Amino acid sequence: MNYTLHQLQVFLKITQTLSITKASEELHLTQPAVSIQLKNFQDQFEIPLTEVIGRKLYVTDFGKEIAIAAENILNEVYAINYKTQSFRGKLSGRLKLSVVSTGKYVMPYYLGDFLKVNPEIELEMDVTNKTKVVKSLKNNEVDFALVSVIPRDLPIESEVLIENKLVLVGNSDVVYESKNDFQHLVSNTPLLYREVGSATRLAMESYILKKKIHSKTTIQLTSNEAVKQSVLAGLGVSIMPIIGLKNELDSGSIKILEVEDLPIITNWRLIWLKGKKLSPVAIAFLNYIRLEKEKIKSTKFSWISNY
Template sequence: MPYSLARLLTRLSFRQLQVFHTVCHHLSYSRAAEQLGLTQPAVSSQVRQLEQALGQPVFEYVGKQLYITAAGQRLEQAVGSIFSDLERLQMELAEMEGQVRGELKLAAVSTAQYVVPYLLQGFLRQYPQVDVHLEIVNRARATQRLTENRDDLVIMGMPPESSALRSTPFLDNVMIPVVRVDNPLLRSKKVDPQTFLNAKLLIREPGSGTRKALEQWCQQKRLTFNPHMELGSNAAIKHGVLAGLGVAVLPKLSVRAELKLGELASLDLEGFALRRAWCSVYPAAKHPTPVMQAFLDYIRNTMGELEQLVYGEAL
């Protein structure tokens, strides 16, 4: 039988809730123990004490797989809310002291991984007491995380069109046609875009921002979008071009080193470079934390400097 609230408060600890929250995240006692610096028996003991206080199991094994029970799911919602409130309190107390301190949770689509370090470089120099947690995901996962309100901000190109989201562009994403340096197309005086598209085009999976931008451009120019091979990341596509598998349209930042080394070359094609914007995106109903607001202000105030820092001579 569950304890009364007064007795429950005397038997629960934040450590138990932290352990529970971590096990929920990993669905593994051993991985939770590794993250928390505890032994697996210690994690199991904390969970048992929590279950005794609640009077219900919060986890169960089916075969060898750990699952969260219905009571555990409800507790996870409550714990998430408690920890979010405590985090906001910590930030607000720091703000009262004239400081910006706390956690900044970011997610970025894979192509934005070349941009985010430049954003963080100056921001963390200005706010050294901020802890940044960054997840690199594909566009579909980034959109899902927005729906679930998992992050403070998502950095992505071509955000979903929705009145439920607030999106602010801050930097051009310059995409260029690239080939290996021995590709026969480089020997032609002029290459038309359709010839390039027919030259074994390597492309991302459906739904990715890079692919979507190229598909839209082909529609506008009334060209046939003719993919030869789908690969799961821009890095894989770049190496595919280097291996001679075909040609590609890639963010300039992702191939800048290979262009300088002479391993890849950019074709002079009509209509290129394609320019889309990197955007900071978050749910419109979200109330920014002090750290999140500081990061938004930093992006807005340094857009011009950021373009020079990121691209420099490359533009």
């Protein structure tokens, strides 16, 4: 056996993503580079680690066992590195976060100065939809998650960061004169939805159902950015978190349409499993959040109160 730590990292990422393409994206490598590393790693075993059926990649039972061993080896290597830094008086380790997609407009502002002060910390942040965020939290795969809606079926603790405000928006060409005219508007203009599993979609569906609004046409899109660009292009209107619309609202290319019982107000919260034994890095980050969150809110997000 003559495998390298790099090969272990690549193989483990492939088993986690079940995709050469996704693994290459997350590792910031080219697809050919990932494929070569997988081949070189496979050549050291007589038993197949993966197999491709149709166009889908599967991990064999033997491959799953090797993936577990690879993860254990890599964790031990990380532990050695962290202990070395600890003896040098530096805070080090991995901070693992899972963030709902719209949270990408929030979380970086709570990480920037913390990581500058602690450059030895390795950050892993997965940006995805609410369903996957809750799954990673439930499986204890992350230290913290950022959500706007608290999962009901998990015992969690939380720290409120800032307000989350959902508003009805359209582009500058949308004609809308009355806050009671929502039904007329969507009778002629498509409603743009996020994908199933998105917290924004759940909030939007709940509001539409409560108000008994019937849209002639609906369009489903898989990211908040895609919805925003579609609103800008005039494809329809949507209920969206205001957090990702600052530039467009300031320029007037997107406008808020006043509607009865909107905006919907929730909170962006950092959450973690109740009773979880937090690492020194996670504890330091949580303490930093509690100490600095009001300052970050006032310096980075005060603009929200203008809308």
